[in-house]
Amino acid sequence: MYAWVFSILPGPKWLRVIELAIIVLAVVAALFQWGFPWAVETFNLSENTVS
Secondary structure (H helix, E strand, O other): OHHHHHOOOOOOHHHHHHHHHHHHHHHHHHHHHHHHHHHHHOOOOOOOOOO
16 A cells, blocks of 8 residues: 555655655644544543553
């Protein structure tokens, strides 16, 4: 999958590496901003079961 994304990005190889890093950082930021809080509220993950 990463090879496919890497092959469709425009520009030389060094620019594609930077673009791919920005895309990965954007996905991680979106998960921390909206994905993980939604999962905690939806699946009731706030209770700690490890003692």
